[in-house]
Amino acid sequence: MENLSFKDFNLSNEVQKAIIDMGFEEATPIQSQSISYILDGNDLIGQAQTGTGKTCAFGIPAVEMINPEMEAIQVLVLCPTRELAIQSSEEVKNLLKYKEGVRILPVYGGQPIDRQIMALKKRPQIIIGTPGRIMDHLRRKTLKLENLKMIVLDEADEMLNMGFREDIDTILEKVPEARQTILFSATMSREILDITKKYQTSPIHIKIAHKELTVPRIEQYYLEVKETAKLEVLSRLIDTNDIKLALIFCNTKRKVDELKASLQSRGYSAEALHGDMRQEQRDKVMNMFRKGNIDILIATDVAARGIDVDDVEAVFNYDLPNDDEYYVHRIGRTGRAGRAGKAFTFISGREIYKLRDIQRYTKSNIKFIKPPSINDVEEKKMSNILKSLKEKLEDEPISQFVGQIEKFAEDINSEASEPGSSGDGFVTSIDIAAALLKLYIDQTGMQTNKVSEIDDASEFTSEGDMVRFFINIGSENKIQPKHIIESLVASSGVPGKLVGSIDIHDRYSFVEVPKEFAPEVLKSMKNYIIKGKRINIEKSNARKKSLHSFSPNRNGHSSKRKQGFSNNNKHFKKD
Known part of the structure; x- marks a missing residue:
């Protein structure tokens, strides 16, 4: 199937205009195949990889179905991480650019809940959030879903990998039965099929093949x-x-x-x-x-x-x-x-x-x-000038100019030797060549203006640049890697797939997170409660790994690696 133009869908002028402003000239495959079905009110299973345009696939129909006059939550989108919730919220907000009276609110852990409660009082119609924080608001009764028309599970497989199954069940059981349920997932595990069977009604299943693309050797x-x-x-x-x-x-x-x-x-x-x-x-x-x-x-x-x-x-x-x-x-x-x-x-x-x-x-x-x-720019331009000069020396006759340079040097030196002259001394042909080069640079505008924000641009932390934390909770508290990952995601918003190795001992554990998230983890996990125990977290200088060191792989599952031996460690079975 060829990709459709957004003009092929029956969209409002406001949304069409917003799409043009966003720069989308045609729909991606998942959008081309999903939007019409969702607009018609069908439940849908969209099987597609990350980065294929899923947000607009559900975002465009969601925006179109909102009743601006109803000041109640009509669309709820569940995302596995704070990062995705923010990203999706920004994209849907762009779709709302010309829609009057429609409000959207991202809700996630790591942000003061009081601030979110105040924002919820402004009656947004679209909520995009992480399961843990949505559950918090449901328990506090600050989130009311009785008027919900559509619920979207985005990257459902990732949410399950991060241990959110119970939260998903709880949320889906609290929303009205007469709602539209949209689910997107890269894979279709037994657990995903379980959810679709339990909570969807005759869903349309769309699968976008994951192409194996060969990247050129560049x-x-x-x-x-x-x-x-x-x-x-x-x-x-x-x-x-x-x-x-x-x-x-x-x-x-x-x-x-x-x-x-x-x-x-x-x-x-x-x-x-x-x-x-x-x-x-x-x-x-x-x-x-x-x-x-x-x-x-x-x-x-x-x-x-x-x-x-x-x-x-x-x-x-x-x-x-x-x-x-x-x-x-x-x-x-x-x-x-x-x-x-x-x-x-x-x-x-x-x-x-x-x-x-x-x-x-x-x-x-x-x-x-x-x-x-x-300096790099100036050196390169200078190098090019000198290269051109070399070519002139090799390929073109310059003897007629040599005499002029010699005479010019002789005249200057003659003037400098006269009584009362203010000349600083004799010049050589090299001095004259340097002066001519400077004159050429000045006239051609080779110098460029320095832009400090470029030269001082900070680097992104690489995936290997991790900070190791000590947590005073371990296997005696029945802690498993998924509990630590869930807590990090809910409290600080660090994406689960970026969490590094997890070492669980009897009474304490170690976990690695990307350096850029370290300050937020340290702040938000202080006195956090895991499995009923209030924890203490601090940076660790320890480098030794235990027998059972867990590291989330690409799919979010925990893999066990042997990295030394400790008599104090208990054996864990994989979930």
Whole structure:
């Protein structure tokens, strides 16, 4: 089935306008196959991987079915992690841009519950949250679901892996029977099928095949770049890498046009390609790019489908693509016909998690690099000038200029030797060459302005950069890895799949979390209650692993590894 245009769905003008602003030119496969069924009120099982556009697949119908005049919760979306809840909330909020009177609220652990209670009093119609915090509000009766029309379980398999089955059952049993139930999951385990059988009515089952995509053998890099600094970083990368033919991808047609104007104002030979251009214009731009008459082509994903140019030296993801497959299609435009190629991806903030999903999906290594410094740019430009000078020396007659330089030096030195002269001394031909080089640099505007926010850009913590914590609870308290993971997710919002090794002893345990989450974990887990016991948590310097060290694998399950021996450890059976 071909991907549909959003114009093919019977959507309101407000939502259509919001989709255009978001830069989506066509629906992804899961959206193409799901939206109409959900709009018609069917229960649905959507089987698709992360990064395939599931949020809009349920978000668009959810926004369309909301009654703005009813100030009650009409849609509830359950997500496994705080990170996904925030991300989904932001995307649905974009869909609501032109919808009057519709409010949305993300609800998750790690945020003061009193603040959420105050926000709930403003009567949002859409709630997106984690099961643990939703349960908290249900117990406090601050969340009322008697008017609920739709409930969505997003990444249901991940929620089950993290131990949320009981919470899911409790929540689903508290919502009205006459509601629409939408479930998305990458896998269809027995437990997932159990939920669908118990809580859905004649669901439509849509399965999007997970394609095995071959990523070209090109050098792949990512940079942490603020939105306001992207143009400067892009310019520096082009200059320091001597890129002659480049393809730049943006997610919206508006961004394509803005970037074209900005690059042209900086003196680059750049043109745009997107769906709003007439076919005649698009053909003209493509011919110019193929012939090398322009150096940089800026395009949207849909417009770039016809691009087949072997000499593209680098691809830039100015915006992170909305779909994992788009990443592969984009970078596949370089490194063709046995040539070398490079791909640079700009990310900021939470996009690091989306990039990690892309990396897992494509099974490729995307290396972190810092933006080139101002010195890197100047050194590269100087190197190019000296290279050009060398070519002049080798290929062109310069004898006629040698005499002029000698005479010029002789005149200056003669003036300097006269009585009363203020000259500082004799000059050589090297002094004159240096002065000419400086004059050339000044006249050609080689110097660029330093942008401190680029040079000082902070690195993202790599997955291997972990902080180890001690918790005063262990196997004697009947603690299992899933209990620790659930507590971390509910209290601090750290994604379960990012939790590192878990070592459980008789009376205490160790757990590793990414460094970037360490402060929040330390703050939110203080005096947290696990299995009825109030815990103490502190940073640990211990490096020794116990016999039973658990590390969540990619699917969120706990795997047992032997890493030494301790007589004090009990044996655990896997869940």
